[in-house]
Amino acid sequence: MKRGDLLIYLFIIFMLLSSFLIYFFLNRIGGANQRIKSVVVEYKRQVFTEIPLPSEKRTVELKGSWGVLILNLDGYKIRVNPASPHYCPDKICMNQGWISEPPQTIVCLPNRIIIYYRGGAQIDGLTH
Amino acid sequence: MRRVFKYLPLIILALVIPFAYWVNKTEPRPETIRDFAMDTYLEITIYHQPGEAVLEEILNDFKLLESIFNRYDENSVIYNVNKNAFEKPVSIPSIFENLLQESIKLSGYTEGYFNPAIGPLVDLWRPIIKGEEDSVLPDIDLIKKAISLSKTENIIINEPDGQVSFTILGVSLDFGAVVKGYAVDRAFGILRNRGVDRAVINAGGTIGVYGSPPGRNYWRIGIQHPRKDGIIGVLNLPSTTVVSTSGDYERYNIIGGKRYHHLLNPFTGYPAEELVSVTIINKNGLFSDAVSTAVFAMGLEKGMEFLTQKSLSAIIITSDLQIHFTGEAERLFQPEL
Amino acid sequence: MDSPTNKMVRICILTVLGVVLNLIEPPLPAPVPGIKLGLANLMSVIGLYSLGTYSAIWITILRTITVNLFLGFDLRGFLSLGGGVVSALIMEAVYYFYKRETGVVAVSMLGGLMHNFTQWLMVVILLQQPYLVVYLPFLLLSGVLAGVFIGTTGAYTLRRLGGFISGKDLQS
Structure with missing residues (x-):
């Protein structure tokens, strides 16, 4: 693995984590489906x-x-x-x-x- | 040369993006109108911009049909026909003649179980079903008389002159069972003329979906649960279809523990028993409405036999809430859990 | 051998391969149900790492337009064009600036992620249906997984055939 790859992986993990967080947050405030x-x-x-x-x-x-x-x-x-x-x-x-x-x-x-x-x-x- | 080569992709993009944007512009957002006509609630949604003119045109057509086919309105064509057609032939507009002839054909197709001449029976039962005070169950002799009047043979259409007349006094037409489906068919015609891609027309429970659904595979039409709030299941329909349901839960009155509803059997003269809901899935609204009314009157055994023989798609619910399917219906149906 | 014409011809060959992959992919069984690999993006990655800057964006645009000519330009075509172009541009940029610090697999994963993210963003903006946010995590994850597959396959192909594709084999 090269040095720059690490940054890319960090970015990918950041995107994935934040999307899951948004998902769970929306689910908590009452159905992420059409409300x-x-x-x-x-x-x-x-x-x-x-x-x-x-x-x-x-x-x-x-x-x-x-x-x-x-x-x-x-x-x-x-x-x-x-x-x-x-x-x-x-x-x-x-x-x-x-x-x-x-x-x-x-x-x-x-x-x-x-x-x-x-x-x-x-x-x-x-x-x- | 090298420079052009480097920037060419961006140039192509600059050309393609406006084109793709234009293509995408033709994907319109829904517009909905809600109103009353034909003694029922209407909801029309079209995916077309600008939509207002088309919505108004459809609504005005529904109001036109109401002014012709509302048999309780003294100014309507049908009121005039029912009142005067025995004494002298009455001139009728072409819409009236068209629906009358189609209805008589469908009456033959359903072996008389759908009957556009059922007016005398309807008039007999109407006070009971509406729950009017002092209304009593109709006398058997009156019912027998009304059955004999409720025959399509008593109607004579004079096609060249566009006139209709009755052979006996007391014949009365009633298109209440099919006018909604007919209205949906006419609305489809307007949508086609106006180049609308997709729409949903809800004419008091007779629902027409037009074109392909927006950004998904199926239109989803719920079927009312006959004995409680909510739906019993959903129909997934891929393209233009009219779904019509006849249910005993819509207009009824319970007297002495017995449910008297508006779906009359034209042969017995009494509200049809055994079934609580019949849903017909067809391309044609008039057909769906007529057949759902007819099958409701036929009952389970006769109805299933009829539907299977004609290979029609239907969902029949009996009074013990058993669901029966014919044709494609089972494949399209998704029960509500 | 490094003339624009030479490069253009090689880009066209990879584009055509991409078109074919694009057209034959839908009937093939997906390795994981629900995840679209986007096999055609393999050609963009291979192009980028064998033919150099500008080739990925070229291949992506030509391929998407050609496939849409076959299938008809509709909303789906627009989405795949947008996703493809943004992901190719990002891969181009990373390649251009950080060629020595990054590897094929990571860049391809980034491309896959941005591909799906862009498509999702376009749907949300164009169709104005913000509740579609529920699909985002799944879409991003599937983009990354597809990127891993494309990246490893691409790296393997490049190791074996990179010289052949770029024409450097002939020079030596």
Whole structure:
């Protein structure tokens, strides 16, 4: 082995070590895979609000075309509160319960509200 | 000479890099639109720049289909047809005639299990399934009457004049089972005309993937678990395909411990039993939608026989949550652990 | 014998060999599953150490462009061009400045590492998918391992055939 080779080896080891360190660091802060970034609420094609995830336990009021929906957030989980006083006429969104990951969405037709995750998409679509 | 030789590689690079960059420019990033049309949720993602015009065109087409085929909208073509076609022939636009004829063909193909004339039965069950107050289970005589009305033979298409008429009073068309798949097919046509390379069209659970997936080998389409949140598995699809699922978990109402859902058997007149979910994988959306509806009504044995005989790819889930495959489906399916 | 024409012809021969290796490699079984050896880079290393400065970059660029003419220029071609050029440039630089202090194997390992690192960097920048960082350690390691293989094979070839390739055998 020549003298300069040592420097090259040191550089290679440095690159490998730092890449592994980045990898483990990212793994620690919650999944190095595509991560869920936020939850987006759209009303009539416009982004009404976007909330970064994970979120602390909180509620958000959403005014739609029909009435007001109360959104519950807890970590990555989201639901429309089934006890929302200003109910939506077909109640599908209210009875849906918690969603926890993409591509799950909450869709409220009468209110024209769409709630979906940004980031973290593992599949292209959901057939049902 | 020697000098040129030394620097030539860099000169070539200077020429190639802009070219390669240009090639790479044609690899567009996805653009997504979300909206409602046809009484359902739509999500369209295209890999094309600029994408907005194409997205708007597809969305407008969906809205056009809604204005024609929504049978509960008094201004729609189908409402007018269902109301007046017995008294006098009604003029219909070419889209309507096209879908009607294709549907009648598919009705024959599925031995009547998919039925575009099922309107009378749907109207009978609709209050129950929607869970409307004071709704009672329909009387057997009413069901028998509705079954006799729900025959495609009662429809007469006058092709040269572009008109349709009914032979008996009370016939009613309903394209609810296939309009989403038809919309996906039309969207594919728009994508082709606009030179879009790849796209995902989600029309209320009927999903069309168009072209090859971006930077990977497969499109990944999840199949809803019929009895709980989340997915039962994923389909890995290499290229343009429409996946359509008929499930009893979408629109239903439970009365006296029994589940009454929107997938009616046109021969018994009651919601089909035995199966909980049927997924059809095909190049054509209208076909996928019609066959998934038909196979759901056929039940396990008849459905499996039909699918095998026609060599179609399908995933059938029975009420005990057993998964059955036909055709290519097992190879494409990846269960969710 | 040290005329530009002579060197150019020898570079072209190595390029053609590289193209062939490039085209026949995919169907061959990989020694370690998932690791692409990049056998064609062997020709760049051999060229560098037998024909001297500028030959590695020449061989790499010509080979990548030729192979892409066969397979169609797409994103993958762009990536392999970028990775190849950066790794060849780095090997050229090390050879040019530290020829006496470095050996074939180490330089080839450095080349392999930089090849994969550049490709990864290009994917992250072009496709804007930073989560791809998960692949980095594996890619770098496989680049280094491929470099070890290319380096030892190259050193062995050079010891036996170096004179023949450079044409120095004929001079003596």
